[in-house]
Amino acid sequence: MTETQAPSALLPLPYRPRRLPWEQAGIYALGVVVALLIGGVAITLVGGDVRSAYATVLRVSLGSVVGVGQTLNKVTPLLLATLAVVLSFSGGFFNIGVDGQIYLGAIFATGAAFAFGALGLPRVVLIPAVLLAGIAGGALYAFIPAVLRAVFAVNEIFVTVMLNFVALFLTEYLATGPWNDPLAGEAITRPIPGGATLPMLIPRAGTHAGILIALGAVVVVAWLLARTVLGYQIRAVGDNPRAARIGGVPITVITLFALTASGALAGLAGAVEVSGFHYRLILGLTPGYGIMAILIAVLARQHPVGAAVAAFFFAVLLVGSDSLQRSVGLPASAVFVFQAVIVLTVLLAEALRKR
Amino acid sequence: MRGIVKRFGDVVALDGVDLALQRGEIHALLGENGAGKTTLMNVLSGLYRADAGTITVEGEPVEVRAPRDALRRGIGMVHQHFELVPQFTVLENVILGREGAVWLRRNRARAAVQQLAAQYGITLDLDARVRTLSVGVQQKVEVLKALYRGVRVLILDEPTTMLTPQEVDALFSTVSWFTSQGLTVVFITHKIREALRISSRITVMRRGRVVTTCSRATVTEQQLVQLMIGEMSPAVPARDGRLRGDQPVLVVRDLAVTDDRGSRAVSGCSFEVFPGELVGLAGVAGNGQKELGEALIGVRAASAGSIVLDGRDVGRTSVRRRLVQGLAVIPEDRLREGILPGMSLTETLVLGPHHFMFPRGRYDARRAEAACREAIAQFQIVAPDAKVPSAHLSGGNIQKALAARAFLLSSVAGSKLLLAMHPTRGLDVRATEFLHGRLRDFVRAGGAVLLISEDLDELMTLSDRLLVLYRGTAAATFERAKFDPYQIGAAMTGVGTAGSA
Secondary structure, eight states, rough: OOOOHHHHHTTOOOOOOOOOHHHHHHHHHHHHHHHHHHHHHHHHHTTTTHHHHHHHHHHHHHHHHHHHHHHHHHHHHHHHHHHHHHHHHHHOOOOOOOHHHHEEEEHHHHHHHHHHHHHHHOOOHHHHHHHHHHHHHHHHHHHHHHHHHHHOOOOOOHHHHHHHHHHHHHHHHHHHHTTTTTTTTTHHHHHHGGGOOOOEEEEEEEEEEHHHHHHHHHHHHHHHHHHHHHHHHHHHHOOOHHHHTTTTOOOHHHEEEEEEEHHHHHHHHHHHHIIIIIIIOOOOOOSSSHHHHHHHHTTTTTTTTHHHHHHHHHHHHHHHHHHHHTTTTOOTHHHHHHHHHHHHHHHHHHHHOOO | EEEEEEEEETEEEEEEEEEOOOOOOOEEEOOOTTTSHHHHHHHTTTSOOSEEEEEEEETEEEOSSHHHHHTTTTEEOOOOSOOTTTTTTTHHHHHHTOOOOOOOOOHHHHHHHHHHHHTTTOOOOOTTTGGSSSSHHHHHHHHHHHTTTTSSEEESSSTTTTHHHHHHHHHHHHHHHHTTTOOOOEESSSSSHHHHHHHHHHEEEETTTTEEEEEGGGGHHHHHHHHHHHSOOOOOOOSSSSOOSSSEEEEEEEEEEEEETEEEEEEEEEEEEEETOOOOOOOOOSHHHHHHHHHHHHOOOEEEEEEEEEEOTTTTSSHHHHHHTEEEEOSOOIIIIITTTSSSHHHHHHHTHHHHHOSSSSSOHHHHHHHHHHHHHHOOOSSTTTTBEEEEEEHHHHHHHHHHHHHHHHHHOOEEEEEEEEETTTHHHHHHHHHHHHHHHHHHHOOEEEOOSOOOHHHHHHHHEEEEEEEEEEEEEGGGGGGGGHHHHHTTOOOOTOOOO
16 A cells, blocks of 8 residues: 555645744734735726625625525535545545535435435434435445545545546436426426425524534534544544554554545535425535635634634625625626635745744 | 844744854764754755844855755755655756756756766766665765755755764765865764764854854863763663573564565564563665564565564554554654654654553543653653644654654553664764663563664664674674674675674
8 A cells, every 4th residue: 555645745734833823813814805805806807896895795694684594504515515625634635526425415315305205204214314315425425435545545536536527427317317307497306305304493594404413513523533543543644644554553444434434524515405405406506615625624724613614704705705796797706716815825824924 | 144043933943143164164063952953054054034143155144035045155955854856866856956947958967967976076876766775875966966056065964863884984085075175064963973073163052052163173072072961971871681581572584575666675584582682683774674674563564474473473464463462663764654743742652652542542632641741851852842743843852752652652552572763863962872771671671672773883882682684684693792893894794694693
């Protein structure tokens, strides 16, 4: 078995120098300010008013109960996807296939909802069954790159990226073929039975209970990484696989676990999206949550609690940016530029600060 | 350099240091681990930026913000840990970064490099891949690389730590030749004898300050010891007589191991280690020590033969199984296979012991940190606290931490055999003596130590028995009573078949 480079060797995080909290906070603030400035230039270029545009973003995403509710709904998949990335990065594995695993989780969850819903199971049984099916779907899908990496030393980046396409086409097939909703006329499946849907947390705002699941996952992942020997071994493998091996850490087991568990979290995200938000499997279920999750994980320095904060911030941007399209005419995808600028600025500031 | 100050967080690494170098001199920078020698030179070579102080080159104040600026002034450094691309050839490594704008003018570069090598008396096979080269040869590549970049002030950071005596001799004569060509050499070391042997002037550093700068002619070894550590060092611990048990704790039979290139590094290697003895494994670098060690640890598969540890064949088992069976390890390459650079010192320290410290699967941070604080105190590791990122420690302190880890493992796992690979590399006098004492204590308590080292003095001081590894086999054995450096040296280089049981 060969050891490839840990992410810390590729991303600018090798030493993770200890910084004072206010110093780190300053770096984040700087990232946001630079992104706001560059975003402002973009808004001005398309003829919009900068101040009202930013005010719109905040008002839409945070200014009302419904806005906050929708933002929380966006936090849920983003946060679960980020935790998936955090877990795999901690072990030194690049899971670029979170989006594919979200789809597989969604497919399994939808299938389970159809199958068990037909049996007329009660809601208290049906919902856990749907969520567990999603977890299993994501985990099984991630098990493929995990085995290839652990046993055959095949780079997981290529495998996970390619499996994203497979998942996408599988979803398209199901949504337009066997599970297609004939009434809809687009690539979506029939709705799942009402008993398989997540309850509402804030009915007035349309916020479903998924956010609780995501926050629970934060606790679990944080606990796993910091307080268990398994988590310690994952981080050790991620930091220096050779040293970990000499320290008697079973690399194969750790590889299998870290990647599979990462997929399980992604699959859970897919199941929550189906059961809590869309109530069906749709093409475009994830608008690149897995990729955004990589940015968030880097920004949060792979810390689960930090990830929750950063995911919330990104969700605000996502929800708010939809409104920019309407009010300023800035394409909604401009939000990705904004997100990327923040991450790049923070990384740059950290790198310069290190000297 | 005047009034140089460098802080890392709340640690003051350099506290107003003055240093003047004269053209054509060999200037030794002498001090213990963490005295600030390397940090000072990292400031000079642009790797760190000083928080205060000025640097003047040939009467002209210069601002060194990056290694590039230093190189422009002809200042270059060869680090303790080499910065070579292992897959590249020697030539490619030497010209890396100066290949020219677009085209790799290999032939023109080759001629230039060859001429340079000839001028400075360096012999190298320019087409060899760097990963196939021994440490001593890799060092020559680093030196040549610096010269190719037009370096006039060459800084060598602990250049002799990984070299055999012969390689040290070769290095010293090369360096002496450099000065005759007008180069200035800064020689960072913690070995007083080396400083006295090679340098024209010596600057002694202690705790981030310069104690004194003096000419070699005016100081004695004893004075330097005092200047360096501020007190006299204790004598080498007294050795005791026969302790050896009857049943071997380690039996290696006909072991064969292949190296990364697929050729036999170890073959037909057989030996035994008994409880209560310290067995030294001597050999010129590249005679299979590394591969033998890796096979014993279990990170490199043996292609034939058996390894019996405490009565059980562990030759095909996992590393963890061997730790349970009684193996403790101080690994060879502290950075690549020792520490967890991005994790805390505590987390580096419990890597291995963690199998035994947390039996119920819960990582108990409090227990781990307590163990770490104890190790810091016992081994005098210079670290602000147990949570410092491991990579922030200096080389010598990392080495101390890895030794502390092996002893921690032996205390929680009841290890019976300690495999110590180059355990005192980069340690200063005091730390070396302390570690030697700990190794002897371990043996006195009935443990066995297999010590792999390239330092023959160390091996002869410590070992009860000495094995010589030559071309992958245990070619000769010497009992302590019959230690003779000349005969051992002959066995190491394959001259004759000297040796007796």
